[in-house]
Amino acid sequence: MDETISASQEQVILVGLITPEQNETKAKEYLAELSFLAETAGAYPVKKFFQRLDFPNAKTFVGQGKLNEIKEYIVENEMISMIIFDDELSSIQLRNIENQLEIKVLDRTNLILDIFAKRAQTAHARTQVELAQYQYLLPRLTRLWTHLERQRGGIGMRGPGETQIETDRRIILSKIALLKEELKHIDKQKATQRKNRGKLVRVALVGYTNVGKSTLMNLLSKSSVFAEDKLFATLDTTVRKVIIENLPFLLTDTVGFIRKLPHHLVESFKSTLDEVREADLLVHIVDISHPNFEEQYDIVTKTLLEINHIEKPTIVIFNKIDSFSYSPKASDDLSPLTLENFSLEDLQQTWMSKIHHDCLFISAKDKLNIEHLKEVLYKKVKEIHVTRFPYNDFLYQNDF
Incomplete structure (x- = not known):
C-alpha cells in the first residue's frame, strides 16, 4: 500500500x-x-x-x-x-x-x-442537499433498493438511506414534497432577509469552484469565511457589509459552479441562486493559473445567463496571478512566461484583458493589485448607489 x-x-x-x-x-x-x-x-x-x-x-x-x-x-x-x-x-x-x-x-x-x-453546515444547506439526493435516488430505486442491504459506508453513502432502508416509492415522494415545502418556507425567510437589508447595493462574487471567491471575500470584508484549496469548500451563502472609503454595500459569496452541474442541485439551490439573480453587480472571478480557465469562464457565463436571463453589470477578475504561467499562442518560444518576467502591464495587454470590458488581474492570496480592485468596485457601486440615493451625491463629488 x-x-x-x-x-x-x-x-x-x-x-x-x-x-x-x-x-x-x-x-x-x-x-x-x-x-x-x-x-x-x-x-x-x-x-x-x-x-x-x-x-x-x-x-x-x-x-x-x-x-x-x-x-x-x-x-x-x-x-x-x-x-x-x-x-x-x-x-x-x-x-x-x-x-x-x-x-x-x-x-x-x-x-x-x-x-x-x-x-453542508447550516440547516438550509442540508435541506437543499437532502432534496437533491432524494431527487437523484428516485429514478434509481430499483437498483438501489436491491443492493442497499449490503450497503457500506464511505463516499457516496452519506445522507438518505444511511441508517434506514426505504423501499417504498410513495415514502420517497412524500419526503421530496416535504423538503420542497420546507425549502419554500426557508426561501420566504431568505427573501424577507434580503428585503430587510434595505436598498444597499448588492455585489455577488461568482465563479467556477475553487477560484478564490472566499479568499477575496475575506480580504474585502475583513471577515473569516472558510476558504480551502478544495472543490466546493463552502456551500452556504455568506453576506457581509463592506465599506470602501465612505461607501457601504453588501457583498455575497456564493457556491461555485462546475461543468456538468447536476440539475438536481440547480433546482435545490434556488435560494442561493436568488442571491445572484437579485445582485446589482456581479464580480466574476476566474482562476488564471488553471490551464482550462477559458472553458471555466464560458461555463459560468452560460450558467449565469440561464439563471438571470439578462446580462448584469459585471467585473471580471483574473485571480491567482501569483501562480500564473502563460505560453503565447503565436510564438516560437514555448517556454511559459511567469509573473516574474511578465508584468501586470503586460497582462493588461493580452487577449485575456479583452474578454470583457471590465477586467482586472489580482492575487487575493498575495494581495496584489487589490487597491485597484477597490477603486473599480467603488466606482461601479457608486454608479448604482447614486441612482437610489441621489441626495447623497454630494458625498462623492470629490472622489476619484
Whole structure:
C-alpha cells in the first residue's frame, strides 16, 4: 500500500469516455477534475480508464471488453473499493456495472452530492442537499433498493438511506414534497432577509469552484469565511457589509459552479441562486493559473445567463496571478512566461484583458493589485448607489 494513502481513504478507479463531442484532450481534462472531486471527497484515485466510443453503452456505459479489463485490474488490486464514472449513470447501467464488478459504483452526480452532504453546515444547506439526493435516488430505486442491504459506508453513502432502508416509492415522494415545502418556507425567510437589508447595493462574487471567491471575500470584508484549496469548500451563502472609503454595500459569496452541474442541485439551490439573480453587480472571478480557465469562464457565463436571463453589470477578475504561467499562442518560444518576467502591464495587454470590458488581474492570496480592485468596485457601486440615493451625491463629488 502506498505510504501516502491513509487507512481511511478509499482507493478508487476513474472512468471516462472519448466521444465525437468530447475529444481525448477534453476527456483527460474532465477526468483530472473528477480526480480532484474524488480527493475532495476523501478518496485516493489510483487508476484512470478511457474508452473511445461514439456514445455511451446503454447497458454498461463502457463496452464489455473495457469492463472486463477493469474487472481484471480490480481482481489484481484488491484494495480498490469503488469505481467512479465521469457522467451520470442510469439505474440499468448502475445495476449491471455493480453486478459485474462487485464493488461500489458512483457517477459524477452522486460524487458531487456526497461532497455537498459533507460540506453542508447550516440547516438550509442540508435541506437543499437532502432534496437533491432524494431527487437523484428516485429514478434509481430499483437498483438501489436491491443492493442497499449490503450497503457500506464511505463516499457516496452519506445522507438518505444511511441508517434506514426505504423501499417504498410513495415514502420517497412524500419526503421530496416535504423538503420542497420546507425549502419554500426557508426561501420566504431568505427573501424577507434580503428585503430587510434595505436598498444597499448588492455585489455577488461568482465563479467556477475553487477560484478564490472566499479568499477575496475575506480580504474585502475583513471577515473569516472558510476558504480551502478544495472543490466546493463552502456551500452556504455568506453576506457581509463592506465599506470602501465612505461607501457601504453588501457583498455575497456564493457556491461555485462546475461543468456538468447536476440539475438536481440547480433546482435545490434556488435560494442561493436568488442571491445572484437579485445582485446589482456581479464580480466574476476566474482562476488564471488553471490551464482550462477559458472553458471555466464560458461555463459560468452560460450558467449565469440561464439563471438571470439578462446580462448584469459585471467585473471580471483574473485571480491567482501569483501562480500564473502563460505560453503565447503565436510564438516560437514555448517556454511559459511567469509573473516574474511578465508584468501586470503586460497582462493588461493580452487577449485575456479583452474578454470583457471590465477586467482586472489580482492575487487575493498575495494581495496584489487589490487597491485597484477597490477603486473599480467603488466606482461601479457608486454608479448604482447614486441612482437610489441621489441626495447623497454630494458625498462623492470629490472622489476619484
